[in-house]
Amino acid sequence: MIRSQRTLGRTVATAGVGLHSGELARLWLHPAPAGHGIRIHRRGSKEIIPARVDSAQELSYATRLGLGEASVSTVEHLLSALAGLGVDNVRIELDGPEIPIKDGSALPFVRLIERAGVVEQAAPVSAIRILEPIEVREDGKWIRVEPGSEFVVDYRIAFDNPAIGYQRFVGAVDPETYRDAVAPARTFGFLKEVDYLRSRGLARGGTLSNCIVVDGPKVLSGELRFNDEFVRHKVLDLIGDLALLEYPLIGRVTAYKAGHALHAALSRAILDQPEKWVIVGPEGAATVVPFPLETEVAATGAMSM
Numbered sequence: 001m002i003r004s005q006r007t008l009g010r011t012v013a014t015a016g017v018g019l020h021s022g023e024l025a026r027l028w029l030h031p032a033p034a035g036h037g038i039r040i041h042r043r044g045s046k047e048i049i050p051a052r053v054d055s056a057q058e059l060s061y062a063t064r065l066g067l068g069e070a071s072v073s074t075v076e077h078l079l080s081a082l083a084g085l086g087v088d089n090v091r092i093e094l095d096g097p098e099i100p101i102k103d104g105s106a107l108p109f110v111r112l113i114e115r116a117g118v119v120e121q122a123a124p125v126s127a128i129r130i131l132e133p134i135e136v137r138e139d140g141k142w143i144r145v146e147p148g149s150e151f152v153v154d155y156r157i158a159f160d161n162p163a164i165g166y167q168r169f170v171g172a173v174d175p176e177t178y179r180d181a182v183a184p185a186r187t188f189g190f191l192k193e194v195d196y197l198r199s200r201g202l203a204r205g206g207t208l209s210n211c212i213v214v215d216g217p218k219v220l221s222g223e224l225r226f227n228d229e230f231v232r233h234k235v236l237d238l239i240g241d242l243a244l245l246e247y248p249l250i251g252r253v254t255a256y257k258a259g260h261a262l263h264a265a266l267s268r269a270i271l272d273q274p275e276k277w278v279i280v281g282p283e284g285a286a287t288v289v290p291f292p293l294e295t296e297v298a299a300t301g302a303m304s305m
């Protein structure tokens, strides 16, 4: 598991409208030094927003990150592409309020990252190794992480809708699996919810070309990319949301009917129960890193190994 940290080979750019704001924004991905992590700079603002749990401001329909006056919405698909491909250090620059939705999947971001090239850095990456199960439950929905030798996702959804129904995705998600089996899966929504979302100022940039729209048994936006595209998109979202932990996760995540809010709740539960995991660095040794570990957490890590 332990590998070098990675960044991009060069700066790349794209542009597009935001799903919820409908506003056009330009987006740049810049290489960044080892230890930098993923940070977002909204042009014109003094703040650089670190992509971490503390920065999350809104988690219902999309993930918004903020710091001080600055905020950036709908970061999850871009963060998912970076985490899914194992890119650790990038400075994201944006000149609008929301990351472009592109085609509703993470594939355009995967292609952008591949255009930049991924380069290895001198420093090794650290990871969170789960030692004991951590679980969050809410209204019959749940999400849990357990010890395992690699990052494995077991995601189940069950919709009372014939176009979706019950779907399950199980697998170890390495960069290749991510690119081929997860990244192309598009976001989805229900036609009956469109008016409600628009009344709340959401989904203004939503069209049939950037969202799978489901109306009863019918899928209105053409052919699906996978028969189980819906659950694969949930996995995509999960990877983007867990990226806010700042370290790759070594463990098995099982989710049932979860979504952004539960994904975020799991991240918080992990940070709140530091006795149940340890940060591992090169050679599997416990290492002390500045964030998010507090001093007592570092002590736990040393004992656990």
Ligand SMILES: [Zn+2]
Residues within 6 Å of the ligand: 076, 077, 187, 233, 237
């Ligand atoms: Zn999504």
